[in-house]
Amino acid sequence: LLKRIFISFIFVIIYISISIYKFEYIFPLVLFIYLLIALEVIINFEKLKYIIFFYLIISIFFLFNIDFNKNNFSKFNLMIIIIISFDIFSYLIGSTIGKNKISISISPNKTIEGLIGGIIFSLLFSLLYSYYIDLNLNLNLIIFSLLIILSSFIGDMIESYFKRKNNIKNSSSFLPGHGGFFDRFDSFIISIIMYSFILDII
Numbered sequence: 001l002l003k004r005i006f007i008s009f010i011f012v013i014i015y016i017s018i019s020i021y022k023f024e025y026i027f028p029l030v031l032f033i034y035l036l037i038a039l040e041v042i043i044n045f046e047k048l049k050y051i052i053f054f055y056l057i058i059s060i061f062f063l064f065n066i067d068f069n070k071n072n073f074s075k076f077n078l079m080i081i082i083i084i085s086f087d088i089f090s091y092l093i094g095s096t097i098g099k100n101k102i103s104i105s106i107s108p109n110k111t112i113e114g115l116i117g118g119i120i121f122s123l124l125f126s127l128l129y130s131y132y133i134d135l136n137l138n139l140n141l142i143i144f145s146l147l148i149i150l151s152s153f154i155g156d157m158i159e160s161y162f163k164r165k166n167n168i169k170n171s172s173s174f175l176p177g178h179g180g181f182f183d184r185f186d187s188f189i190i191s192i193i194m195y196s197f198i199l200d201i202i
């Protein structure tokens with residue numbers, strides 16, 4: 001858990017530093033992460049490799065549709081906050097008080113308590129951040145947040161499916177406490193697609 005928190009902290013610091021210096025540089029950073037994920041797939045995945053590559057390419061295609069300018073800085077940060085808070089609190093609550101397993105064979109350790117806790121805290125942080133940056137606190141914001149949460153969960157399930165088909169626990173051992181870059185950024189792959197569709201609703 002401590003390694004997981006430490007690595008997450010490092011990623012957050014890198015993201016904040018780059019986005020403050022020049023938000024446009026986030027685009028090549030994200031592309032570099034996709035490249036690292038593809039490298040993990042080449043090295044450690046044997047089955048469904050071409051399907052995984054197609055999955056990544058679709059997400060990259062939508063990444064190119066996102067305009068990384070200062071006008072979208074706050075909204076992109078909102079997506080990041082939603083995904084990270086959902087991931088962290090789903091894990092923390094599920095691992096501490098989670099008892100009722102979600103009936104999904106590809107990810108049997110997921111719990112209902114973890115899922116509900118992740119949704120609640122993610123919504124809370126999205127509303128707090130939106131209030132801080134003066135975004136309208138309305139139904140559209142809640143819909144935006146819920147759709148990003150949904151895509152984050154789906155992305156996690158898809159990556160779990162690919163790992164289960166390849167009989168591996170982690171996509172690699174590159175990141176202590178996380179596994180690999182695919183493990184760490186699985187929620188972002190689908191969320192990037194969702195974000196590009198729903199950006200204009202907030």
